[in-house]
Amino acid sequence: MINYNPPELRTVEVIRYVTPLREGGSLPAIVEADDHFLYVIKFRGAGQGVKALIAELIAGELARLLGFKMPEIVFAELNEAFGRTEGDEEIQDLLRASEGLNLGLHYLSGAITYDALVNSVDAKLASKIVWLDCLITNVDRTARNTNMLMWHKELWLIDHGAAFYFHHNWQNWEEQAKRPFPQIKDHVLLPRATELDIINTKFKEILTPDKIQAVVSLIPDEWLLTADSPFATAEEYRQVYARFLEIRIANAETFVNEAQHARKAIV
Numbered sequence: 001m002i003n004y005n006p007p008e009l010r011t012v013e014v015i016r017y018v019t020p021l022r023e024g025g026s027l028p029a030i031v032e033a034d035d036h037f038l039y040v041i042k043f044r045g046a047g048q049g050v051k052a053l054i055a056e057l058i059a060g061e062l063a064r065l066l067g068f069k070m071p072e073i074v075f076a077e078l079n080e081a082f083g084r085t086e087g088d089e090e091i092q093d094l095l096r097a098s099e100g101l102n103l104g105l106h107y108l109s110g111a112i113t114y115d116a117l118v119n120s121v122d123a124k125l126a127s128k129i130v131w132l133d134c135l136i137t138n139v140d141r142t143a144r145n146t147n148m149l150m151w152h153k154e155l156w157l158i159d160h161g162a163a164f165y166f167h168h169n170w171q172n173w174e175e176q177a178k179r180p181f182p183q184i185k186d187h188v189l190l191p192r193a194t195e196l197d198i199i200n201t202k203f204k205e206i207l208t209p210d211k212i213q214a215v216v217s218l219i220p221d222e223w224l225l226t227a228d229s230p231f232a233t234a235e236e237y238r239q240v241y242a243r244f245l246e247i248r249i250a251n252a253e254t255f256v257n258e259a260q261h262a263r264k265a266i267v
Helices: 050-065 090-094 123-135 172-180 182-186 196-206 208-217 234-250 252-266
Strands: 011-020 030-032 039-040 071-080 100-106 148-151 152-158
Touching: 011 100, 011 172, 030 071, 030 234, 039 050, 039 071, 050 071, 050 100, 050 123, 050 208, 090 148, 123 196, 123 234, 148 196, 152 234, 172 234, 182 252, 196 252, 208 234, 234 252
Parallel strands: 011 071
Antiparallel strands: 011 030, 030 039, 039 100, 071 100, 148 152
């Protein structure tokens, strides 16, 4: 049996704001940290707040568990003095609202955006990505916005902040976990995802409850215990994410069938 090492995230301190990434709706940025690496940082003070960071963290580490190429995810500490010298008023406001713990992804220098007309993805990899996005209800992997990069001739996944949209409305979250994912019809890789049944069996074996628990345990308390938190404790909050994933995996045939039907309709 293969030994399982639970994921661990490093914490870095942001020391230099390099440039905003204005194509992102939440105004992420490239920054330099005290380890001298560059990161794409997602700010807690941006539009969707910490929920986008939680989605990014859970989805990214689940993707890593499933064998996808993922930039390293780190916690990025932003101290209160950091934004004072920023000249752009919008960015300064964002930095002030983001003091504390944010999320960073290692910057893949020289990477280019995946283009379905230029870059080929085989059926197995396409099926894996479609399955993952059905699981995490990721609405943001369309032809218009693929959220995939080609780096050193390999496909890397990025930007999962729009996943887990159930956590923007906690009503009936258990029922939401059992539902299909109709938005999969717009997925850029759906036409090539011909091995969903095989991948479904394999991925359900990998994502065991203990591995899911290890991933959700990474969510910092300060991202959970906010003013609008619907739960009394951070641990209760984490367990809802874990149960959502466990229920969704147990009912995976529902979203696999939906994806297969959607694929037949467009091929």
